[in-house]
Amino acid sequence: xxxxxESGGGLVQPGGSLRLSCAASGFSFSSYAMSWVRQAPGxxxxxxxxxxxxxxxxxxxxxxxxxxSISRDxxxxxxxxxxxxxxxxxxxxxxxxxxxxxxxxNPGDFDLWGRGTLVAVSS
Amino acid sequence: xxxxxxxxxxxxxxxxxxxxxxxxASQDINSWLVWYQQxxxxxxxxxxxxxxxxxxxxxxxxxxxxxxTDFTLTISNLQPEDFATYYCQQANSFPYTFGRGTKVEIx
Numbered sequence: 001x002x003x004x005x006e007s008g009g010g011l012v013q014p015g016g017s018l019r020l021s022c023a024a025s026g027f028s029f030s031s032y033a034m035s036w037v038r039q040a041p042g043x044x045x046x047x048x049x050x051x052x053x054x055x056x057x058x059x060x061x062x063x064x065x066x067x068x069s070i071s072r073d074x075x076x077x078x079x080x081x082x083x084x085x086x087x088x089x090x091x092x093x094x095x096x097x098x099x100x101x102x103x104x105x106n107p108g109d110f111d112l113w114g115r116g117t118l119v120a121v122s123s
Numbered sequence: 124x125x126x127x128x129x130x131x132x133x134x135x136x137x138x139x140x141x142x143x144x145x146x147x148a149s150q151d152i153n154s155w156l157v158w159y160q161q162x163x164x165x166x167x168x169x170x171x172x173x174x175x176x177x178x179x180x181x182x183x184x185x186x187x188x189x190x191x192t193d194f195t196l197t198i199s200n201l202q203p204e205d206f207a208t209y210y211c212q213q214a215n216s217f218p219y220t221f222g223r224g225t226k227v228e229i230x
Binding site: 035037044045046047050059060061062095100106107108109110111113114115116 | 155157159161165166167168169172173178210212214215216217218219220221222223224
């Protein structure tokens with residue numbers, strides 16, 4: 001079955017860190033670029049970060065640049081997002097998403113999404 | 124950043140109605156416009172990409188059009204399973220940006 005399954009979310013204090021994982025199955029993982037998209041409670045969608053199929057190219061939104069780091073392990077079909085220096089504004093459900101077309105991240109149409117993992121930043 | 128202005132924020136409609144949602148990009152996005160459907164507690168689902176191409180498996184009552192930087196999602200013959208929130212997204216350049224969403228509610 002073609003699917004993405006996120007894990008690693010939880011409650012963390014401001015300034016803390018978390019590492020999110022996204023396990024992919026059912027498709028050739030290394031052939032597709034991937035992204036993380038988040039959604040704060042009751043709010044809309046916000047693109048956070050993306051990575052090419054090879055892992056060589058990475059991109060970030062300004063709101064997370066310098067604090068978050070995206071990576072992938074193609075041998076384990078897994079995408080990661082390291083979240084550092086967390087703030088209350090980072091509280092959201094984090095989705096991993098697969099790019100529709102290929103191993104490059106542009107254009108960024110996302111045809112497969114995971115169920116999401118909740119990150120809550122609070123003291 | 125490219126700003127996506129989506130309207131209306133909500134619409135009330137009945138089964139069988141035709142619903143139109145619009146999205147305006149703040150600059151040229153070369154037709155790289157995507158529409159998603161999201162139901163409560165679920166991940167977004169890709170409906171239309173490249174402004175007007177229907178994703179495999181999506182019913183033909185969904186359609187997308189474009190005119191310059193203005194994009195439209197039309198749902199013809201609204202079905203009970205179509206009540207959801209719809210988002211547009213520009214897929215042309217980083218950072219990718221979304222509209223604020225349109226909630227389609229039952230009248």
